[in-house]
Amino acid sequence: MKKGLKVVAMALAASMMFGACSVKPQEEELELTVFNYANYICPKILKIFEKETGIKVLYEEALTPEDLYTKYKSGAINYDLVCTSDYMLGRLINEGELQKIDFSKLQYKSNIGDRYWEFEKTFDPNCEYTVPYFWGTVGILYDTTKVDKPVDSWDVLFNGQYKGDIIMQNSIRDTYMVALKYLGYSINTTNEKEIREAQELLIKQRPDVQAYLVDEARDEIVAGNAAMAVIYSGEAYIGHQDNPDLQYVVPKEGSNVWIDSFGITKDCKHIEAAHKFLDFLCREDIADMNFREIYYSSPNLKVLENLSDEERTDPALVASDNAITNCEVNVQSDEKTANMYNELWKELKAGD
Numbered sequence: 001m002k003k004g005l006k007v008v009a010m011a012l013a014a015s016m017m018f019g020a021c022s023v024k025p026q027e028e029e030l031e032l033t034v035f036n037y038a039n040y041i042c043p044k045i046l047k048i049f050e051k052e053t054g055i056k057v058l059y060e061e062a063l064t065p066e067d068l069y070t071k072y073k074s075g076a077i078n079y080d081l082v083c084t085s086d087y088m089l090g091r092l093i094n095e096g097e098l099q100k101i102d103f104s105k106l107q108y109k110s111n112i113g114d115r116y117w118e119f120e121k122t123f124d125p126n127c128e129y130t131v132p133y134f135w136g137t138v139g140i141l142y143d144t145t146k147v148d149k150p151v152d153s154w155d156v157l158f159n160g161q162y163k164g165d166i167i168m169q170n171s172i173r174d175t176y177m178v179a180l181k182y183l184g185y186s187i188n189t190t191n192e193k194e195i196r197e198a199q200e201l202l203i204k205q206r207p208d209v210q211a212y213l214v215d216e217a218r219d220e221i222v223a224g225n226a227a228m229a230v231i232y233s234g235e236a237y238i239g240h241q242d243n244p245d246l247q248y249v250v251p252k253e254g255s256n257v258w259i260d261s262f263g264i265t266k267d268c269k270h271i272e273a274a275h276k277f278l279d280f281l282c283r284e285d286i287a288d289m290n291f292r293e294i295y296y297s298s299p300n301l302k303v304l305e306n307l308s309d310e311e312r313t314d315p316a317l318v319a320s321d322n323a324i325t326n327c328e329v330n331v332q333s334d335e336k337t338a339n340m341y342n343e344l345w346k347e348l349k350a351g352d
Contacts (some may be wrong), residue, residue: 042293080304088121090332098263105275108282124179130261134296148226149249154182167229170212234296248316254326
């Protein structure tokens with residue numbers, strides 16, 4: 001779902017350093033099956049974890065929260081740890097698919113800032129089942145050579161001025177979020193009238209949409225093939241590095257603040273090993289390596305302390321309090337609302 005840059009030289013140096021001082025494997029025969037989004041972890045930190053602990057990591061990938069949920073529920077693979085998005089974690093928790101984490105085993109839990117545990121409470125009220133991993137916003141990445149003035153509103157996607165030059169997210173929640181926020185509604189509304197009003201707006205917009213994409217959206221904007229895209233903040237940061245003409249904005253009407261977190265599955269076979277992995281991810285050096293690979297906002301305070309002034313003020317890398325004033329975290333939809341979204345999505349995408 002979210003891609004990163006190549007690891008910088010310091011990451012390789014760190015990998016060599018940790019390899020040289022790795023401890024004797026304590027659980028040589030253990031394996032952990034980790035389920036996460038594609039390209040959403042630094043491969044080198046998995047190697048470091050294996051070398052330090054002797055625990056082998058089997059890494060499975062999915063593209064979207066819905067894809068991950070479907071694969072998880074199929075039962076084809078027994079996953080030990082799963083990382084997914086806020087509202088989908090809420091669903092897994094409510095369905096009894098995750099077990100409580102023993103936070104006394106997480107030495108580095110305190111590296112995670114209070115702000116991010118507050119985000120967590122929207123789907124894990126007592127912060128018992130999940131550990132924050134990455135977070136960010138959804139906004140508009142636009143090409144300043146194609147858009148004639150600075151963007152500050154979702155209106156630019158609906159005013160008809162950029163016909164065939166708009167890329168929307170190939171994601172139910174993210175696409176309807178845009179329309180709902182533009183109309184002044186909550187992204188978590190269950191009001192059928194409001195959701196159908198959003199549908200009307202998106203159908204009207206349909207001729208202006210070049211494509212509904214996920215990771216490829218960034219590449220299309222960087223290549224100059226579209227004027228703007230609804231995109232995740234980390235993708236926007238990388239896009240700007242590749243093409244300085246690109247700018248990222250969280251529209252003034254508000255957006256989605258998302259947070260992706262890890263949880264231990266109810267059927268996890270190696271509980272101690274799973275806790276070691278979660279604690280490992282919270283460690284300062286590991287979290288920094290992971291951040292430098294993925295370039296999504298880190299909830300790790302130690303990582304944030306080491307950011308340059310330029311990185312710290314980049315809206316695609318660290319959203320300011322002002323930028324997220326009108327933003328919301330997605331929560332799990334009730335069954336009726338989820339079914340309605342699925343049907344409306346099929347109608348909207350029928351022209352693809």
